[in-house]
Amino acid sequence: MKSLDIQLVEKRYVHKAKEENVHLYNLRRTIPRAIDVATMEKVIIPALSSEQRELLLKFFEKEDPIPGSEPNESNLFYTLRSVPRRIPRETVKQLYSELGRALPGDEEVEFMSQFYKLDEDSDQYILQKFVTEADETRLLRIVSRKDLHITDRERKEIAEILDLVPEFEKREVFFANVYVDPRHEYFFEHSQEHAPAMLLIESCRQMLEACCHIYGKIPMKGVALMLANMQASFTNYVELPYPIKLRGSLLNHKKNRAGYWSVVDFEVTIFQQAKEVARIRFEGSSINSKVFERIRRERKDPGAPPRFLPRPDLYHMMSLRTEDGAEIEGSLIDLSLQGFMLELDETQTVEPGAAMNFYFSVPGAGVVLGTCEARWQEIGDSRNVAGFRIDQMSESDRARLFEAIKQHFYVQEDREIF
Incomplete structure (x- = not known):
């Protein structure tokens, strides 16, 4: 649990x-790093409740993703507040000095350089391209900005809000x-x-x-x-x-x-x-x-049909009724889609060729009904065993029999060749 x-x-x-x-x-679903202003303000926000809008705008802020460019519809976005857009160079140097690492050639700085470019005029690292979710966590760890971390539970809430807007491409x-x-x-x-x-x-x-x-x-x-x-x-x-x-x-x-x-x-x-x-x-x-x-239906085997043994936890009693109304109950020894073998009480006898109705109940499959014919009986010192051939079953009963075999029986390996 x-x-x-x-x-x-x-x-x-x-x-x-x-x-x-x-x-x-x-x-x-994944969350976009940025949503253009037109889509956010004309498609998404009008489709949301006030509570949903408030939650969404808690994590998205309206920004110009390209520093120094003239704002217009092509470069104005709502960006996800998940990684810093600008990092002072001194901050990075100080961070790595505290960690005892050399800044040039460091593996993590090389990773960061895939996304950030140093702007000499502002002396800051500027985010140059969108970051995937898989990379966000690593970047936040590099620059020690846990305050920007969006938890997976929060991301789920954001994604579910965006999923409410079918017009928004995902x-x-x-x-x-x-x-x-x-x-x-x-x-x-x-x-x-x-x-x-x-x-x-x-x-x-x-x-x-x-x-x-x-x-x-x-x-x-x-x-x-x-x-x-x-x-x-x-x-x-x-x-x-x-x-x-x-x-x-x-x-x-x-x-x-x-x-x-x-x-x-x-x-x-x-x-x-x-x-x-x-x-x-x-x-x-x-x-x-x-x-x-x-497709799953078993192909007919030109040889003998496989026999299946009941699993130990199955209550495997089967009831028979003869044409004159006599009731016979036996313990199921084995079963196939064509017939079954029962162990009967020592006093019970069946006539070969006698027609009977049979039924038994299997957990998860239900009651299986059909007609059968007694084929043989062997009465020994310790066992009374009889074999029966299945003659008729409805399609639904045959389906339940097949389901019962799948759930509660296993093949008699030492009898079959597979």
Whole structure:
């Protein structure tokens, strides 16, 4: 169970039945570094409530992004207050002197020089280009400006406000945080010094699923998601005590006539302490559930149909009713889509060729009904066993039988060849 004050993504969006298996929070779309004045004042602000406007303008300020230029519609923007636009050179020198670092050639200063240029006239470093979210944290750490830091929870609030304006064009780039519970029974069955790779892969899969439903508008019902390809690369360990951030990028996609994503090429980058530690790329598609079921339907095997054994936790009693109304109850030994074998009470007998109705109940699948024919019976010193062939079942009952096999049975390996 989570103990932090966080709001996890709804479990239905990541196809989970239990909240303890959800690992994402603060899922949101990326926030633009700058919005031109015309769009902000004529499109976005009029569409918002006063409370939403107040929150948005708390983080965006109207500025001229090009120092010394003549203000006009082409260079006036509302910029996000997330990194300083001007940094006095003396401030940078003093900062690095305190850190005991040499300013020229320092790796972090070189990184900063990608975004800032020294203006000799003002003796300041001037922000020259827009900064991605992934780079903002690193820049703030370099210049020690924690006061400008916008938390991921605040970014989620900003992104949700901008999502309310359909006319505002948005990028298909998304962010989320990963919740790691070191008490999770599966991922931490033994002590771990770092976040397990399987947990990270599952978190990235959840991000793909959630983005497909929330942003790609793939319906929750009637549509199935099929994964075609996954590639993962890890460049470093992910440490448990530090926050983990995901960035999801929609590299390519197609939409169907209904307007939702039908084909996706989606890459998730994992960051920790503002540095990339892993990348996982997914390729997949969404298809109608009926088509998916047809694809999943087992092909007919020219050999003997596979038999499945009930799992130990299943209550596996089956009831039979003969044509004259007699009731027979047996314990299910094995089952296939064509027949089943029961262990009967020592006093019960069945005639080979006798027609019967059968029914049994399976948790999660429901009651399965059909007609069968007794094929054989063997009565020994310790067991009374009989075999039955399934004759007729409705399509819905056959579907429930197939679902019951998937959930509560396993193949009899020493009988089958796979």
